[in-house]
Amino acid sequence: MNSLPASRFWLWGRRIAAVVILLLLWQIAIMSDSLPSMLPSVAQMLSGIGEALGSKVFWSSLGGTLQAALIAWLLASIVGVLAGLLIGSTPFAYRSTHILIDFGRAFPVLALMPVVIMLLGANTTMQVVVVGLSCVWPVLVQTIHGVKRQEAAVMDTVAIYQIPKLLKFRRVLLPAAFPFIATGIRISASIAILVAVGVEVISQAPGIGRQITLMQQAQRWDLAFAYLFFAGLIGWLIAVVLQRMETRLLIWKRQHND
Amino acid sequence: MTSGTVSSQRVVSRSSTKRRRPYALWARKIWVSSWLIVVLFALWWVLSAGSTNFFIPPLQTILEVLARDLTNGVILSGAVYSLTNLFVGLMVAAILGIGLGLLLGEVRWLRGTVDPILHFFRSIPQAALVPMIIGVFGIGQSPKMGTIAFACLWPILLNTIDGVLGVDPTVRKFSRVYRIPKNMHFRRVVLPAAMPQISAGIGVALPIGITVMVVSEMFASVEGLGYYILNSSATFNVPETWAGALLVGVIGYIISLFYGVIEKRTLAWYYASGAP
Numbered sequence: 274m275n276s277l278p279a280s281r282f283w284l285w286g287r288r289i290a291a292v293v294i295l296l297l298l299w300q301i302a303i304m305s306d307s308l309p310s311m312l313p314s315v316a317q318m319l320s321g322i323g324e325a326l327g328s329k330v331f332w333s334s335l336g337g338t339l340q341a342a343l344i345a346w347l348l349a350s351i352v353g354v355l356a357g358l359l360i361g362s363t364p365f366a367y368r369s370t371h372i373l374i375d376f377g378r379a380f381p382v383l384a385l386m387p388v389v390i391m392l393l394g395a396n397t398t399m400q401v402v403v404v405g406l407s408c409v410w411p412v413l414v415q416t417i418h419g420v421k422r423q424e425a426a427v428m429d430t431v432a433i434y435q436i437p438k439l440l441k442f443r444r445v446l447l448p449a450a451f452p453f454i455a456t457g458i459r460i461s462a463s464i465a466i467l468v469a470v471g472v473e474v475i476s477q478a479p480g481i482g483r484q485i486t487l488m489q490q491a492q493r494w495d496l497a498f499a500y501l502f503f504a505g506l507i508g509w510l511i512a513v514v515l516q517r518m519e520t521r522l523l524i525w526k527r528q529h530n531d
Numbered sequence: 532m533t534s535g536t537v538s539s540q541r542v543v544s545r546s547s548t549k550r551r552r553p554y555a556l557w558a559r560k561i562w563v564s565s566w567l568i569v570v571l572f573a574l575w576w577v578l579s580a581g582s583t584n585f586f587i588p589p590l591q592t593i594l595e596v597l598a599r600d601l602t603n604g605v606i607l608s609g610a611v612y613s614l615t616n617l618f619v620g621l622m623v624a625a626i627l628g629i630g631l632g633l634l635l636g637e638v639r640w641l642r643g644t645v646d647p648i649l650h651f652f653r654s655i656p657q658a659a660l661v662p663m664i665i666g667v668f669g670i671g672q673s674p675k676m677g678t679i680a681f682a683c684l685w686p687i688l689l690n691t692i693d694g695v696l697g698v699d700p701t702v703r704k705f706s707r708v709y710r711i712p713k714n715m716h717f718r719r720v721v722l723p724a725a726m727p728q729i730s731a732g733i734g735v736a737l738p739i740g741i742t743v744m745v746v747s748e749m750f751a752s753v754e755g756l757g758y759y760i761l762n763s764s765a766t767f768n769v770p771e772t773w774a775g776a777l778l779v780g781v782i783g784y785i786i787s788l789f790y791g792v793i794e795k796r797t798l799a800w801y802y803a804s805g806a807p
Contacts, residue, residue, distance in 0.1 A: 284643055284644075287640070287643070287644040288643075288644055288645075288646070288647055288648075290644075291644045291645055291648060292647075292648065295648065309667050309668070311666075311667065312667060365563070368563045368564050369563060369564065369566060369567045370567060371564065372564055372565060372568060373567060373568060373571075375784065375787070375788075376780070376784045378738070378787075379738060379780070379783040379784040379786070379787040380779075380780040380783055380784070381738065381741045381742040381745050381779055381780070381783050382742075383658065383742050383745060383746055383749075384742075384745040384756075384757065384760060384775075384776050384779040384780065385776045385780070387749075387760050387761060387764035387772050387776065388764075388772055388773055388776050390764070391586040391764060391769065391772065392586055392587070463654070466656065467656045467657065467658070468658075470656035470658060470659050471656055471657070471658030471659065471742075471746060472658075474656075474658045474659050474661060474662060474746070474750070475658070475746060475749050475750065481659075482656065482658070482659055485659050485662060485663070486662045489662050489663060489666045490666075494666075497662075497663060497666075498663075500659075501655060501659055501660075501663060504655060504656050504659055505651055505652070505654045505655035505656070506651070506654075507654075508654030508655070508656065509650055509651050509653075509654035512650070512654060513650075
């Protein structure tokens with residue numbers, strides 16, 4: 274039903290109207306002085322966004338944040354999948370590590386940052402370590418979950434036909450675990466961006482988060498809002514793109530489910 | 532040794548556990564799930580024992596400092612401050628998130644309209660809000676609660692919406708056919724059905740809240756666990772920094788364990804129903 278052009282048109286019309294109403298409310302609140310005076314008006318925010326887009330600092334800080342997040346995400350995905358396959362396929366390893374994994378998941382890694390800064394300094398390596406430590410858990414947990422969640426009938430078939438270990442691993446375990454792994458990797462991408470910006474806010478690591486703090490301290494609230502806007506926009510874009518990719522990659526799975 | 536035989540052996544041993552209740556098996560189970568932690572802890576203790584690196588103090592020193600500050604109340608007052616912020620923030624987020632979520636889940640056109648806005652706000656890095664909100668509203672306690680509430684709101688809200696959408700259509704039809712009043716329909720039909728998903732949302736919000744709690748105290752504060760960590764690192768009290776970071780981790784873990792227990796209790800009907 275949504276594919277009808279008219280209904281799509283109305284949907285987007287309503288969505289745009291909602292954004293306009295939100296901005297109007299903000300503007301009214303600013304003009305009636307019911308918000309603190311340093312907050313920028315809508316026009317100032319828009320000009321801030323324009324100014325940010327035209328400045329070199331913006332692009333280099335965006336690059337810095339994305340680079341750190343990307344490296345950490347890739348490392349975390351590789352480590353998480355490999356460790357998850359290992360732990361998930363050996364019951365002893367699973368039983369030995371599950372408390373440790375629960376602990377790691379619950380650990381607010383940003384609290385560890387002062388320690389990591391002392392050890393590594395406030396640089397990109399530190400940022401990659403902190404981001405990696407934060408976003409490895411979804412991949413690890415999802416991979417373990419995916420590997421452990423094999424259908425009994427399939428496992429029995431594999432056992433009866435005496436499928437070699439490596440073949441079983443490649444053709445049975447991996448495909449069955451793949452949807453879970455994909456979800457874990459997608460979630461960890463969002464976390465990577467969030468934490469990368471968070472690290473920059475607290476430490477001196479260069480990037481969007483650092484710019485938000487700097488602009489706020491310099492009383493350039495319009496630019497601080499612009500950077501915050503772009504931080505949210507990028508997180509959103511990444512989430513949407515990865516969700517689309519996941520849906521497309523896992524079409525076979527969905528058909529199987531229905 | 533194929534996995535088929537392994538799994539059948541496990542079934543056998545489990546049933547024998549139930550019959551005889553040997554406590555030796557319990558002890559074995561605890562040992563199997565904790566030996567790695569004991570080993571890692573011992574390794575850390577031994578390897579760091581003679582450490583001359585200023586930034587890597589012996590584990591013994593860290594624990595002594597932790598015990599000292601726990602008993603003299605320095606950490607305790609900070610923890611009370613931090614956890615109050617977390618609790619109030621989470622409560623506000625839960626009330627707003629569940630209320631709005633029920634509304635948006637039920638009203639289709641409204642949901643479609645604000646969907647992009649919700650996803651945009653959800654994607655804003657929570658930690659980046661800390662300097663903004665504190666810059667605007669000052670370094671008091673309520674801005675910190677507000678930041679925590681804002682960060683925790685989105686997972687709860689989005690999960691509530693999902694939960695409402697997941698209500699069995701047949702149940703919905705029954706509610707309509709019997710003309711259940713709107714108020715009762717929300718409270719007795721939709722809310723319980725969405726509860727497992729809502730509770731999962733709060734579970735997602737919990738670690739986010741703890742992180743924002745610590746960050747908000749690291750940024751501008753003279754109180755709390757985050758302040759304890761930041762202040763000790765700024766004054767080069769390295770064992771205190773380690774102790775604070777470890778403590779926050781342990782608190783995070785205990786809260787998540789505790790939440791898991793509450794969830795199991797309150798959603799006992801759900802787990803008993805055998806739903807996935």
